[in-house]
Amino acid sequence: MWPIPQPVIDLQLTRMKSYTCKYCEKGFSKLSNWEQHERIHTGEKPYTCKHCKKCFRQSSQCKTHERTHTGKKPFTCKHCKKGFSDLTTWKRHERTHTGEKPYTCKHCKKCFSLLSNCKQHELTHTGEKPYTCKHCKKGFRQSSHCKTHERTHTGEKPYTCKHCKRGFSDLSTCKRHERTHTGEKPYTCKRCKKCFSQSSACKKHERTHTGEKPYTCKHCKKCFSRSSVCKQHERTHTGEKPYTCKLCKKAFSRASICKKHEERHARASSFKQKLHDQCLTPRRELQEPAASLCVKESCMLSSLTEENSSQVESLTCWICLKEFSSEACVIQHYDEHMRQK
Numbered sequence: 001m002w003p004i005p006q007p008v009i010d011l012q013l014t015r016m017k018s019y020t021c022k023y024c025e026k027g028f029s030k031l032s033n034w035e036q037h038e039r040i041h042t043g044e045k046p047y048t049c050k051h052c053k054k055c056f057r058q059s060s061q062c063k064t065h066e067r068t069h070t071g072k073k074p075f076t077c078k079h080c081k082k083g084f085s086d087l088t089t090w091k092r093h094e095r096t097h098t099g100e101k102p103y104t105c106k107h108c109k110k111c112f113s114l115l116s117n118c119k120q121h122e123l124t125h126t127g128e129k130p131y132t133c134k135h136c137k138k139g140f141r142q143s144s145h146c147k148t149h150e151r152t153h154t155g156e157k158p159y160t161c162k163h164c165k166r167g168f169s170d171l172s173t174c175k176r177h178e179r180t181h182t183g184e185k186p187y188t189c190k191r192c193k194k195c196f197s198q199s200s201a202c203k204k205h206e207r208t209h210t211g212e213k214p215y216t217c218k219h220c221k222k223c224f225s226r227s228s229v230c231k232q233h234e235r236t237h238t239g240e241k242p243y244t245c246k247l248c249k250k251a252f253s254r255a256s257i258c259k260k261h262e263e264r265h266a267r268a269s270s271f272k273q274k275l276h277d278q279c280l281t282p283r284r285e286l287q288e289p290a291a292s293l294c295v296k297e298s299c300m301l302s303s304l305t306e307e308n309s310s311q312v313e314s315l316t317c318w319i320c321l322k323e324f325s326s327e328a329c330v331i332q333h334y335d336e337h338m339r340q341k
Helices: 031-042 059-070 087-098 115-126 143-154 171-182 199-210 227-238 255-280 290-304 327-340
Strands: none
C-alpha cells in the first residue's frame, strides 16, 4: 500500500493575507499595511508635523509634508537634475523623460505612466463613481475631484497664491494661477518645442501634430481631439441644454451661446432706454431732423441685431405699454408718438 501524499504547504501563500481588517474584512500580507488601512475606518492620525501640527495617518506622509516647511528635496531626476520632496513624484517625473508606461488598462490595453491614472481610466469603462459628496450626494471617479467639489459647498480655499495671496479651492488651479505671475511655462511640445503653462494645453497642442482623437461620442462613435468638443457634440444627440439665461431662463447647449444671448438682453435693455428717453424729449428740444434720427435708430438696431437676428422677442412701448414682436416695429411706433407731440 502506497503512502498517501501530504499536501505541500506553501508558507508564502499562508503568509499572503494573514491580517484582516475588522471593519471591511479586507486582507493584508503586511502588518504595517493593515494598520494603515484600519486608520481609514477609525480616522486615527498618529503622526504630527513638527512645524504646523497637522496630523497624518502614515509616517511617510508626515515626513513628505514636513519637507514643504524645510524645503528639503532629497530625490533628484537623473535626466534634468530637478529636485523632489517625495519618492512617488520623482518617479512620475522621470517617466516624462523615459516615456515609460508600466500600467495597462484591463479593458482596452491602453498604457499609463501612473497607476492612479490607469485606475481612473478603468472607471470610464465600468461607469463606477466610488466617491460621493457629503452635501449633495453627487458621485465622482476621483477622490481629489470629490474633495474639490465639496469645497464649493463649504467655501473652503486652503491654497493661497504666494504672490497676491488669492485663495483657491484646489492646488492645481493655484499653481496655474501662480504661473500668471512668474510667466513659467514648464510643459513643452515634444514635436515643435513650443512651451505651455498648463499640461492640458500642451497635450491638446500635441494632438495637432499627431492627429490623435481620444474622445469618442457614445452615440455615433465620432472621434474628437478635445473632451469639451465631444461633450458638446453628444448634446446634439441627447438634446441636453445645461446652460440657462439668468434673465429669461431660456436653455442652451453651450456656455458661449448662453453668454452671447445674455449680452443681447443687456443691449436690448440699453436700446429701449435710449428710445424711451428720445420719446420723452419735447419736439422743440430736438435739434436733429427726423431723417437723421431714423438713420441713428437704424444703426442702433443693426448693432443690436447683428447676432441671432432671426430670433424674435417681445418689446413693450414705455409710453402706452403696447407690445411688439420686433425692434423695427417698436421704432415705427415711437415715431408715431413723436409726431403726435
